[in-house]
Amino acid sequence: MNEIAKRIGITELTNIFVPFALLLAAALVVPEARQDVLHARIIFTIWVSLGFLIPSVVLFFLPGQGPKKSAYWLLCWTAGFIAYIVHFYYTVGVFFHGSLAEVYSAQRPVIATSNLIDTVWWALDVFLAWFVLDRKWIRVQRVLAHIYIPATFFVSAVLIKHGFVKGLGIVMTIAVGIALIIRFISWRNRAEGHTAVTMAPPGAQA
Amino acid sequence: MSSIPSLTRKLIRVLQVTALGASALILLFVVVLLIAESRWNRPVEKPDEHSAFLYASTGTELMPKVVFDVLPDMFPDHFQPAGPAAGDWITQFGFIRGRPGINEGLPLGFSISYQRPKSGAPSPVAFVGFSCGLCHVSPLTKPDGNTVMVEGMGNASLDFIAWVDGVRSSILDKRMTPAAIGEACERKFHRKLTAGEKIMVRAWLPGSRRFFENNLPKYDAPFSGRDLRDANLLPNGPARTQPFRNLIRIVLDRPATSGDHAYCKVPSLYEQKNRHWGQYDGSVGNRLSRSVLAAIATGATTDNLLEPHIESGVLQAVNYTVNLHGPRYAAFFPDRAAAVNSQQAARGRAVYMRYCVDCHGIRDEQTGAWTMGRLTGEVVPAQTIGTDAERLSFRYYDELPDAIFAFFPKGHPLRPKREDLRPGPKGRVRGYMNAPIESVFARAPFLHNGSILTLAELINLKPRRDVFYRGANVYDPDDLGLASPPSPTTTVYWRYDTHARGNSNAGHDYPWPYRGTGWNEPDLMDLLAFLKTQY
Structure with missing residues (x-):
């Protein structure tokens, strides 16, 4: 197991797993009270995914590398991914009957391909974060993943969709923007010798 | 944390572990629920074709069965327009009463499935929808009062549009609440709603009500009570629909209220192998496409039609109609059939071969197959045949085929081919199709709009009635068609005025116009005798 994973204590686990479990359960059960169960599940699970993606990306870009921060990042990153996989299952596996042809026909190639890249890349990085020791290429791909995946969510949630998911997308955009500003300020302060904040992202080993 | 006393730390740890x-x-419970849910839609064996035709869902789930059971009791004003003395809703709207132990005793043509309306999502409780048999099995009541069921015949007594208005009125009625449904269930069945029923009723009612409310601009407010039998308010009447009105609403999202008088009788479906093109105007090729569009028009969606249970049922039901033979006159009226003079029938055959066979074809007595005529399958312009043209002139007639084609997602296995929709690459003639007339005696009423009650009138042996009454008409075995009382009764109540727009009984003056040039009564009597021998 990766060092970050080993740092996860019961407090961090409880603080993330409990809301994750309750939210995911709600996303799957509440639709039972609706006629269009599948559609509701597709919507609600992406809300949960985005709900955990936001803190994970913010934590990733915020300066600092404490063990708690890394643990929360990994837990949120994983929770968001699991919710996303459930969303992916209901979308591709059920709504589109497991047919990539249907997916590409309905979503058009750019969006369909982008979603598939999201799925594969996010799965890969979650696996690496839990089970593979730190490498430079892992850090590089993780930074790219934390740019690419939120960017696709931004396009989907803010530019294409409407309603609550758009609100979540805007929250994500603002939160990540603030995190990047903080990181930039921190970097500039360090460059000017005012502080010695470690700039390595939480995926890096101490 | 080090400042927190050890006991507190342990307590927090216990709480964390508990949480x-x-x-x-x-989460485990949710997983179990999802597994259970996947089994609600009970896997059943592929229905045989006959069962599928009579009982299988066409994706038109309407309401939970428990609601279906109690709705007429909750709103007798919507379901007994002629009052309680005129019988229950099954009688008053011309449905075919079910039999105990078969399809849970529901009237024929109602399906039971464990899928929710529109989405086809699994349901823990049964939902009621429509099967093909609803419209395409007809009661045929003999003069002696005996009624037999004719599979494949368009239901001549079913006042479906009026019944749907009754349902819409009930669902839009604010007195209808989950609690009221529960109370009605207790009154009727002496039991409370089950947990599953409560959940499904609470899920279904707001969604269904919202659907009908949102569609009021397109469908208008429903009628109820005595208005349901008023021909001025509900101009369809028994055995007729406006087949493309709902498609315009669904596919084009338009109200379809502007000048749409395209009334059509519910068609008979004998031996569908004998025709590629269907609808009276020959506008839809491929029998599966016709069934799919009929299902869409009555509530199915492109999504739920892909549910394996529904898709399989529709395909099987369609297959059933491929070789579905209509009845023989002699089987229903053996004495009258025996009394047909064979020489007269032979003379009638000669008349038929001279004036009718080119368009309609004839049964080959040797092989039993239907032999097509020289012009069978052709679409004859309305001005040539002279019958009511409203069916061909409703607004969006030209736009609809493209819209239907675009309505189905690319790659959808039930998407009609564009060349199977007309107007289109396979023709643009606005007219009526020369069709085979298997079991012609059991196709009453006649013409596409049901404006002629008997074959004797259709062939102009007898004058066509200007006004008559429709409902549960008794069969007239002499004139081959439906009898009409001189004034409305509780069972034959709907006033058909052939002067109303869309109701004209003019045209199809073959062999000759009534008492017009060439009119020959003995020949026509011979022809009618011959038609009694045809099946």
């Missing part, structure tokens, strides 16, 4: 365990259990 983790409880959360994990909740």
